[in-house]
Amino acid sequence: MREWARFLLTYKFALDEVNTKLNILNEEFQFIHDYNPIEHVKTRIKAPESIAAKLKRKNLELSMASAGLHIRDIAGVRIICSFSTDIYRIHEMICRQDDVKVIEVKDYIKNPKPNGYQSLHLIVEIPIFLTSGVERVMVEIQIRTSAMDFWASLEHKIYYKFNASVPETIGRELKETAAIIASLDERMLKLNEEAKSCRV
Amino acid sequence: MREWARFLLTYKFALDEVNTKLNILNEEFQFIHDYNPIEHVKTRIKAPESIAAKLKRKNLELSMASAGLHIRDIAGVRIICSFSTDIYRIHEMICRQDDVKVIEVKDYIKNPKPNGYQSLHLIVEIPIFLTSGVERVMVEIQIRTSAMDFWASLEHKIYYKFNASVPETIGRELKETAAIIASLDERMLKLNEEAKSCRV
Amino acid sequence: MREWARFLLTYKFALDEVNTKLNILNEEFQFIHDYNPIEHVKTRIKAPESIAAKLKRKNLELSMASAGLHIRDIAGVRIICSFSTDIYRIHEMICRQDDVKVIEVKDYIKNPKPNGYQSLHLIVEIPIFLTSGVERVMVEIQIRTSAMDFWASLEHKIYYKFNASVPETIGRELKETAAIIASLDERMLKLNEEAKSCRV
Amino acid sequence: MREWARFLLTYKFALDEVNTKLNILNEEFQFIHDYNPIEHVKTRIKAPESIAAKLKRKNLELSMASAGLHIRDIAGVRIICSFSTDIYRIHEMICRQDDVKVIEVKDYIKNPKPNGYQSLHLIVEIPIFLTSGVERVMVEIQIRTSAMDFWASLEHKIYYKFNASVPETIGRELKETAAIIASLDERMLKLNEEAKSCRV
Numbered sequence: 090m091r092e093w094a095r096f097l098l099t100y101k102f103a104l105d106e107v108n109t110k111l112n113i114l115n116e117e118f119q120f121i122h123d124y125n126p127i128e129h130v131k132t133r134i135k136a137p138e139s140i141a142a143k144l145k146r147k148n149l150e151l152s153m154a155s156a157g158l159h160i161r162d163i164a165g166v167r168i169i170c171s172f173s174t175d176i177y178r179i180h181e182m183i184c185r186q187d188d189v190k191v192i193e194v195k196d197y198i199k200n201p202k203p204n205g206y207q208s209l210h211l212i213v214e215i216p217i218f219l220t221s222g223v224e225r226v227m228v229e230i231q232i233r234t235s236a237m238d239f240w241a242s243l244e245h246k247i248y249y250k251f252n253a254s255v256p257e258t259i260g261r262e263l264k265e266t267a268a269i270i271a272s273l274d275e276r277m278l279k280l281n282e283e284a285k286s287c288r289v
Numbered sequence: 290m291r292e293w294a295r296f297l298l299t300y301k302f303a304l305d306e307v308n309t310k311l312n313i314l315n316e317e318f319q320f321i322h323d324y325n326p327i328e329h330v331k332t333r334i335k336a337p338e339s340i341a342a343k344l345k346r347k348n349l350e351l352s353m354a355s356a357g358l359h360i361r362d363i364a365g366v367r368i369i370c371s372f373s374t375d376i377y378r379i380h381e382m383i384c385r386q387d388d389v390k391v392i393e394v395k396d397y398i399k400n401p402k403p404n405g406y407q408s409l410h411l412i413v414e415i416p417i418f419l420t421s422g423v424e425r426v427m428v429e430i431q432i433r434t435s436a437m438d439f440w441a442s443l444e445h446k447i448y449y450k451f452n453a454s455v456p457e458t459i460g461r462e463l464k465e466t467a468a469i470i471a472s473l474d475e476r477m478l479k480l481n482e483e484a485k486s487c488r489v
Numbered sequence: 490m491r492e493w494a495r496f497l498l499t500y501k502f503a504l505d506e507v508n509t510k511l512n513i514l515n516e517e518f519q520f521i522h523d524y525n526p527i528e529h530v531k532t533r534i535k536a537p538e539s540i541a542a543k544l545k546r547k548n549l550e551l552s553m554a555s556a557g558l559h560i561r562d563i564a565g566v567r568i569i570c571s572f573s574t575d576i577y578r579i580h581e582m583i584c585r586q587d588d589v590k591v592i593e594v595k596d597y598i599k600n601p602k603p604n605g606y607q608s609l610h611l612i613v614e615i616p617i618f619l620t621s622g623v624e625r626v627m628v629e630i631q632i633r634t635s636a637m638d639f640w641a642s643l644e645h646k647i648y649y650k651f652n653a654s655v656p657e658t659i660g661r662e663l664k665e666t667a668a669i670i671a672s673l674d675e676r677m678l679k680l681n682e683e684a685k686s687c688r689v
Numbered sequence: 690m691r692e693w694a695r696f697l698l699t700y701k702f703a704l705d706e707v708n709t710k711l712n713i714l715n716e717e718f719q720f721i722h723d724y725n726p727i728e729h730v731k732t733r734i735k736a737p738e739s740i741a742a743k744l745k746r747k748n749l750e751l752s753m754a755s756a757g758l759h760i761r762d763i764a765g766v767r768i769i770c771s772f773s774t775d776i777y778r779i780h781e782m783i784c785r786q787d788d789v790k791v792i793e794v795k796d797y798i799k800n801p802k803p804n805g806y807q808s809l810h811l812i813v814e815i816p817i818f819l820t821s822g823v824e825r826v827m828v829e830i831q832i833r834t835s836a837m838d839f840w841a842s843l844e845h846k847i848y849y850k851f852n853a854s855v856p857e858t859i860g861r862e863l864k865e866t867a868a869i870i871a872s873l874d875e876r877m878l879k880l881n882e883e884a885k886s887c888r889v
Contacts, residue, residue, distance in 0.1 A: 098720055102713045109709040110818060113702045117820050120698055129329055171439060186818040188788070218710060218786040220717050235435045236473075239371060243477060247484045256487065262480050266473065273436075273469055277443060280462050284447045287456065298520055302513045309509040310618060313502045317620050320498055386618040388588070418510060418586040420517050529729055571839060635835045636873075639771060643877060647884045656887060662880050669873050673836075673866065677843060680862050684847045687856060 093137055096153045100164035102217045103226035104132040107166050110189075110215075114182050126175040126182075128235060131167045135160070161193075161212045162229035169238050172278045173198060176209050176232045183211065183230065190214040192227065198237075204260065205267025206241060208233040236270045293337055296353045300364035302417045303426035304332040307366050310389075310415075314382050326375040326382075328435060331367045335360070361393075361412045362429035369438050372478045373398060376409050376432045383411065383430065390414040392427065398437075404460065405467025406441060408433040436470045493537055496553045500564035502617045503626035504532040507566050510589075510615075514582050526575040526582075528635060531567045535560070561593075561612045562629035569638050572678045573598060576609050576632045583611065583630070590614040592627065598637075604660065605667025606641060608633040636670045696753045697734055700764035702817045703826035704732040707766050710789075710815075714782050726775040726782075728835060731767045735760070761793075761812045762829035769838050772878045773798060776809050776832045783811065783830065790814040792827065798837075804860065805867025806841060808833040836870045 108130060115127040135143075140156050140163060149155050156163065168179055176198065184191055193212040201207045211230040216223050233241065244263055247255055255263070308330060315327040335343075340356050340363060349355050356363065368379055376398065384391055393412040401407045411430040416423050433441065444463055447455055455463070508530060515527040535543075540556050540563060549555050556563065568579055576598065584591055593612040601607045611630040616623050633641065644663055647655055655663070708730060715727040735743075740756050740763060749755050756763065768779055776798065784791055793812040801807045811830040816823050833841065844863055847855055855863070 105709050109705050182820050220782050235439055239435055269473055305509050309505050382620050420582050639835055666876055673869055676866055
């Protein structure tokens, strides 16, 4: 128990560190451009039971070493922004940090999941300075617009309620709303750009 | 200068107090129903220049007494939630607090503004306990879904850029997106209720 | 389990509320007098096991009703200040808040405990606004200087290590250091007043 | 004005970063040893006027470049701990962080200032990741016990009131209280060690 608590503590520290980094980027961006690319940030640590379940599902050894190696979303950060252009702007700013190593990028905006899910996912590795020295910790970062986030929360709730076998009518409806959200986000973005380019 | 700083400090305290109250309501609701009606909360104090401009626009005396009496949104709280049903749930919870006096309710969801704006606005008065005794302070509370909030932020930016005279095409486009947002919010709500009522 | 969690949640809310109140008082005092009477604030909720142990020790029924009635320090706030005069100043400011009911005052500064312990203890009752209505919750507030706090932390650690039977030499040493602290606090206070009254 | 605001923003970010690092060290230490070496942390940014005054006093050019190079305490962190042994423990933990460069150490505990002042001062340089890339920023870290901190705050207030020419009687009294504090800190430390080494 205590060993796992310590193991998870390192991930909690990684989230603290990522949070500080994101706040700095956002405040600096706000100062220079008078605009916040980041609307807000949420963090979560995967519960020990969920880690165990995921290891089991993947037929992997149930140990901390195995979890640290194979479960890449033990520490999760969700960044919500207004426009889809902000998503890529934040992605770029993260990549430019030379102490952060980007391990994987999955672009579910260019290629949405079959159910309609949209987000940009990064797996990054960041250094955490502990009393005994440095440790490198993996963090999953999900970047999405607030409309995508709203959809994803609802989908997640429904998925868990039906234990992955979502009724067909509900699945279809989810996919349709995902399409509306994508087109709404695009329209709002165009409107924003149009207004920006207008002479006053 | 110093007198105004002190005047505004009272409004800052009112926001601290409202924030604490909302956190308590949200945490308790989360504990009982395993669901957050409040997604997140933002607060702002009106800048002295904006207070002065508003007094001037309304042909009112430029004094603290006049500001305290006539400018009801010096302290502003914005509550963002997922579903429009949450908006009325939060409204109700605020009304039930017997130290909060609800002075005014404007329902721009049932009756959107001509430009398409949707939100529920409350003016409340709450007691603040200062070193010298209690003072009652007015706070404007805006409650809206995250889709409404996204729209309102964009509209606000455009309105200020064009100094209130928004080009007709952009105005039309804003109104259309407001309608899409309203219908999207309704669809998401129905989907949520449908999923909830399904037997598993 | 769940019932106790909810019971304790109310005390957590009481601490949030007291914290907000103290911050307001401190910020306002700082603004007016350019001086912080409150150095910092710590809060803690009594662990369920400690509540149970205290009920048992007092031969009381082991129930939430009994705990809520008889255990007055379930929610604890510690206010640390620089000078002993600040202690009474804070006490007064708390008493003046007309929604706070002061139930008990124990002045262990005027009358230190036999072991040397010094602090001002208040039991107050404050209203908490829940989703279902208002509830009045008891909170213990301890106010002390940072020197008194340092001593009390050490004494507490020693007391628990020796399970209440502190070796005589250590007990004597503790009492002597308490006396040094009291005289140091008084000297620092005099020095402060002397410097304040000096013409420059 | 704007250029200076941006310049100081970098120092604000450095404080955010140091704060995160210290919280991580303290939480980890607490987890392993069930003891907090850090009681609390305060941060401050030097006001532009104070930076200008210091540059003038040192006959240095009044520019950001000059301030960045010569004023090493623009960003200041104060770490308060219980025992003087904690001071060196924290110092060591900071030194072990391989992204932090310790530029200077001044031990005013082993060698107090003539007026009685005691603290451990470090000048460190830490990397801050901005939108445009990494920047290395200097931060002054002062580590002291809470008794030393109490004394230092009073001395600072008196020093400024008398514009550096503290009346002799007050200066003497300050020096005497500094000596009492040093001996009190030592006695408390011994008492702590004695209690720790006792068999129960």
